[in-house]
Amino acid sequence: MIGKTTLFRMSLAALSAFPVLAADAQFVPPAGYSGNGKQPGVARPTDLDAPILTRIPDAALSGLFHVNPDYKRGTSTGHVKVVGVFEVIETQKRHLVAAWSSGFLPVTLSFSDGQCYSLQADYVGGTLTNGRLNKVGCDGRRKADEQPSSPPPGSSLRFIESAWSYGAWADDRTGSTLVTAPDTKAFQPLFTAQMTTSAIMAMNGPDYPGGNVTLVGRVGGRLTVVTLEVGF
Numbered sequence: 001m002i003g004k005t006t007l008f009r010m011s012l013a014a015l016s017a018f019p020v021l022a023a024d025a026q027f028v029p030p031a032g033y034s035g036n037g038k039q040p041g042v043a044r045p046t047d048l049d050a051p052i053l054t055r056i057p058d059a060a061l062s063g064l065f066h067v068n069p070d071y072k073r074g075t076s077t078g079h080v081k082v083v084g085v086f087e088v089i090e091t092q093k094r095h096l097v098a099a100w101s102s103g104f105l106p107v108t109l110s111f112s113d114g115q116c117y118s119l120q121a122d123y124v125g126g127t128l129t130n131g132r133l134n135k136v137g138c139d140g141r142r143k144a145d146e147q148p149s150s151p152p153p154g155s156s157l158r159f160i161e162s163a164w165s166y167g168a169w170a171d172d173r174t175g176s177t178l179v180t181a182p183d184t185k186a187f188q189p190l191f192t193a194q195m196t197t198s199a200i201m202a203m204n205g206p207d208y209p210g211g212n213v214t215l216v217g218r219v220g221g222r223l224t225v226v227t228l229e230v231g232f
Contacts, residue, residue, distance in 0.1 A: 047134065064194040170196065
């Protein structure tokens with residue numbers, strides 16, 4: 001079991017080791033860390049013009065994410081766990097056009113009305129809580145990573161984007177997303193998400209094979225932001 005002090009040092013090491021990250025980029029420790037106090041799923045809104053934010057229980061979507069049963073990396077078989085789900089309400093005059101992050105949180109959501117909001121949350125008791133949307137400028141978009149290794153010839157997968165060497169690929173036939181493992185020379189599927197995805201963000205731990213991945217997309221047609229704890 002990793003102690004709290006060690007986890008905080010890991011978090012600070014991760015941020016200091018990668019100066020290209022924004023100072024407010026968040027890092028979620030491995031499952032088992034317990035913060036202090038109880039918080040609501042969504043904070044009381046302070047901006048009445050912000051989109052309505054709803055916290056969806058992790059268990060409600062956990063069945064949509066599955067590690068590739070054939071995945072192998074040394075002795076690791078990989079894992080994926082939902083640690084935060086937020087639904088963002090769109091309107092006819094305001095729908096998502098882009099999303100980005102310097103790490104995996106906070107996530108900047110850019111809407112069709114020219115407004116941008118930062119989705120932030122706290123990590124308490126193994127899950128994200130106190131989600132809130134704050135208006136921010138629309139500059140500072142993360143530079144896109146290079147495209148990772150491509151799937152075999154003839155594959156119907158469509159490249160979405162990559163982050164921290166994770167690759168997100170759309171399977172338009174099934175409406176799902178395949179995410180490939182980071183830092184591999186060959187195409188290596190890590191897990192599948194039963195959701196359509198428009199953006200991926202990620203940040204890995206400094207000294208263990210794992211980290212966090214955030215997917216922005218749609219579940220049942222609704223704009224959904226899902227943060228995952230992954231191991232590879």
